[in-house]
Amino acid sequence: MAKMTNEExxxxxAELHVGVIAVEREDRAPLAVPIWYAYEPGGDVVLWTDAGSVKEKLIRAAGRFTITVQVEEPPYRYVTAEGPVTSIDPADEATGLAIAVRYLGEEDGRAFAEQSLNPDSVIIRMRPERWLSSDYSKE
Incomplete structure (x- = not known):
């Protein structure tokens, strides 16, 4: 197995994957849950969730989280990025819509965003600082 370059x-x-975020919590194992996300190289990992959800409360308390994405068939590849939360703000329609369309396509994404964006929706941004990666196709 070989590590990926920074660019890789x-x-x-930035590719389309369902991410799994992990965030610490007191007196228990870290919370690990799947999530839709957005990312552009060099930018922040962007999540959309609801204020008051377990993941939002834990991310707010910890001030950081880890995201892992992977390919589940050979040749296996994965990336893990960890970093501090840079902001937690009320969700704007454009960001929520972009994430929904990324995963569901234009029509279904618009319908999902219209149904799911609400006054409690928040956008969480994390700046990756530490990375782990592996690419088994490089062997």
């Missing part, structure tokens, strides 16, 4: 890992994270 950022490009891989």
């Amino acid at each position: 890992r950022e490009a891989f994270l």
Whole structure:
């Protein structure tokens, strides 16, 4: 197995994957949950969730989280990025819509965003600082 270059890992994270975020919590194992996200190389990982959800409360308390994305068939590849939360703000329609369309396509994404964006929706941004990656196709 070989590590990815900086450019390869950022490009891989920017591809369409369901991410799994992990965030610490007191007296228990870290919370690990799947999530839709957005990322552009060099930027922040962007999540959309609801204020008051377990993941939002834990991310706010910890001030950081990890995201992992992977390819589940050979040749296996994965990227993990960890970093501090740079902002938690009320969700704007454009960001929520972009994430929904990324995963569901234009028509279904618009319908999902219209149904799911609400006054409690928030956008969480994290700046990746530490990376782990592996690309088994490089062997």
